[in-house]
Amino acid sequence: MSHTVFFLNGPNANLYGLDKSGIYGCQGFASIEARCQCLALELGLTLDFRQSNHEGALVDWIQEARLSADAIVINAAGLTYTSVPILDALLTFEGPIVEVHISNIWRRESFRHQSYVSKAATGVIAGLGALGYQLALTAVAELLVQNA
Ligand code: DHK
Numbered sequence: 089m090s091h092t093v094f095f096l097n098g099p100n101a102n103l104y105g106l107d108k109s110g111i112y113g114c115q116g117f118a119s120i121e122a123r124c125q126c127l128a129l130e131l132g133l134t135l136d137f138r139q140s141n142h143e144g145a146l147v148d149w150i151q152e153a154r155l156s157a158d159a160i161v162i163n164a165a166g167l168t169y170t171s172v173p174i175l176d177a178l179l180t181f182e183g184p185i186v187e188v189h190i191s192n193i194w195r196r197e198s199f200r201h202q203s204y205v206s207k208a209a210t211g212v213i214a215g216l217g218a219l220g221y222q223l224a225l226t227a228v229a230e231l232l233v234q235n236a
Pocket of ligand 1: 099100163166190192200
């Protein structure tokens with residue numbers, strides 16, 4: 089039976105590739121999702137890839153994942169550093185959780201150095217650009233096999 093992975097993306101992730109700073113690379117969000125969907129097929133995962141600019145939507149999706157997903161990959165973007173509600177929801181999820189960031193958040197401003205998501209995450213990938221998204225999916229596929 090195929091495992092289902094919720095890949096949840098937070099505020100402004102839809103602008104990746106359009107951001108002039110170049111911090112988030114040149115690959116657009118649709119293209120990042122397309123690559124993840126291809127890889128998920130290869131890994132035998134059913135991928136539910138979502139993005140919202142709203143904290144409550146992310147909390148609702150994490151609660152939905154409790155019933156409908158085997159693993160969560162999450163880039164909560166700017167909410168990573170502020171959202172206790174996202175942390176509390178993640179702490180109720182029993183499967184693997186991989187936190188991912190396009191940029192190396194520890195090389196950036198100090199306000200990006202404290203992640204609430206990390207307090208619930210099984211592991212963290214940061215600084216490897218869009219490649220990190222594919223590594224995160226590969227990691228959850230492996231973790232799901234290990235936990236089976
Ligand atoms: C994405 C964002 O939008 C920022 O708010 C985070 C993260 C970093 C990323 O690197 O993917 O600080």
